[in-house]
Amino acid sequence: MGKRQEIEISTAEAKRQMDIISQLAHHIQGKNLKFCITTFGCQMNAHDSEKIQGMLSKMGYSETDKEAEADLILYNTCCVRENAENRIYGKLGYLKKLKRANPNLLIALCGCMMQQDIVLETLKKTYRHVDMIFGTYNIYKLPELLQTRFETGKPVIDIWDSHQDIVEDLPNERKYPFKSCVNIMYGCNNFCTYCIVPYVRGRERSRNPEDILKEIHALVEDGVKEIMLLGQNVNSYGKTLDIPMTFADLIREVNKIEGLERLRFMTSHPKDLSDDLILAMSECDKLCNSLHLPFQAGSTDVLTRMNRRYTKEQYLALVSKVKATMPHIALTTDIIIGFPGETEEDFQETMDVVRQVRFASAFTFVYSKRTGTPAATMDNQIEEVVSKDRFNRLLDLVHEIQVDYMESFIGHHTDVLLEEVSKHDPNLLSGRTSESVLVHVKADPSEIGKIVDIKITGAKTHYLIGECL
Structure with a gap:
């Protein structure tokens, strides 16, 4: 397929999904519906979630971080490690109780975990309260899948075996404007x-x-x-x-x-x-x-x-x-x-x-x-007790070196992009250096989104403390 044809397909598909978003916005208007997204895994998943948030917001949903007050709960899943999958199954058990209390609640699952046949079979058999399941290749089809769920009232499962089109120009809601x-x-x-x-x-x-x-x-x-x-x-x-x-x-x-x-x-x-x-x-x-x-x-x-x-x-x-x-x-x-x-x-x-x-x-x-x-x-799978012992010894070494690295910043000036109010102290702002090191500094919230000159005055294992100049 040539580049021109790929662009034409992408543009047509984006327009189709945007048309569905407009139809859903008319359906949702005035209902004060809320969505809650939980993202597991890597930055790729986090970026996919921003696209999902953008589409849902365009439909007329507002975001909440409280599952108990949401009308649509979506988990963007990861399967790199087993404990991530176990967390999903545990959360789905809790969501079943929420759905009993609110039969109109929609539960959606997407992401890497959904691409595994064994997971799909488990969900179909044990977690029938899930309303929508889709994978990594068709995130952009969320409007269409949601419309189908509204129209049929039945669970929607849309898993693709391979990538088809890269669809651009759909709404995207960034976590940070800067x-x-x-x-x-x-x-x-x-x-x-x-x-x-x-x-x-x-x-x-x-x-x-x-x-x-x-x-x-x-x-x-x-x-x-x-x-x-x-x-x-x-x-x-x-x-x-x-x-x-x-x-x-x-x-x-x-x-x-x-x-x-x-x-x-x-x-x-x-x-x-x-x-x-x-x-x-x-x-x-x-x-x-x-x-x-x-x-x-x-x-x-x-x-x-x-x-x-x-x-x-x-x-x-x-x-x-x-x-x-x-x-x-x-x-x-x-x-x-x-x-x-x-x-x-x-x-x-x-x-x-x-x-x-x-x-x-x-x-x-x-x-x-x-x-x-x-x-x-x-062969020769390692026993958990051996792995954990080695892991702890490695962590001790990593932290020892990391402390030395962090302390090397003390007394020096560095540019920091201030990103948000500190999650642990409302009087501080948090940001990152060019080296991606976390810095906490006392500054006015109006400075968020700016790259500022900071003098580093203290260091911990995982973050630096600084003052604005």
Whole structure:
């Protein structure tokens, strides 16, 4: 299918859904209906939820954070780890009680968890009070699915096996008026043996650069100062385009946009972090001083079983190259503990990488078996008591290094984008540095949305304390 035909299909589908939104708005008008969304998982899911919020708001729903007063409750689900799924099932039991008290309550489930056959069968059999189920490929069809539910009064299930169209130009309600995420690609081709993402989000498909740049221009004109480019592996952006374009070249184009002040991206796969991308990162002045580069395990043997396609030595060489080009960059990472077959020697290799790289922070996880992935049937599954012991030792090391990193900011000035009133102290505002470090500072709420010069006066393990200059 050519680019022109893809655009025509996307435009026609967006118009169709917008027409349905208008019809639903007429139906909903004056009823004071409320929706409540709970999002599980990654920033990709969070961005999908913003699209859902935008569509529901356009229909005439207002948002509430209290499920008990909602007329529509939606869970945007994650399936990367088992405990996320268990939380969903637990919450659905509670929602059954709410629905008994309010038979008009609509319950909807979407996201990655819904793409699994075993989950779908469980929902059909045990959770029949769920009204709408849809997946990751057809978020944009929410208006149509809701209209069908209203018209038939019967449960609506619409799960697609694969991606069809990228539909643009539908409503989107941002959490922050001054920063936004922008999807540059969908899906993943890497098939790490522990990960279910390629099975629930499909193969890689890149958005056309013209569409990405158009969206960012519109966001900047609407007051956005900071953009986060999103993809499961942004480093492989452009490979599916009719005219290939590298991620490095895309960053250079975004960096030219007038009015944009900050640019971030995630997530990067080490195997695709090219020399040209490192050069682009050093050249682009709007790119924030941080890089999230998951290494997952320090043992080359474990990395091979994970199908990560790099060695410990290659990862460390890559880090050295990044630091040589950008000496003060904040490196963050993901680490999995207790992967099948992991020995104490393998674990010590992971600890060695942490000691050598000295990450600014790390997301650490105990391996979670996911049905349908190769790792789930591997021999030598690690006992929980062993995994937890290793996890705790790793966490101690990560925090020790993180404290040193945070204390290095004390006495220095840094630019901070003030984002919101602190969740723990209404007298403070919270924001983030270019390195994505959380900062709390005493400032007037009128400063929210501004990038301000802050002097750092104190440091904790997970945040900094500062004062405005």
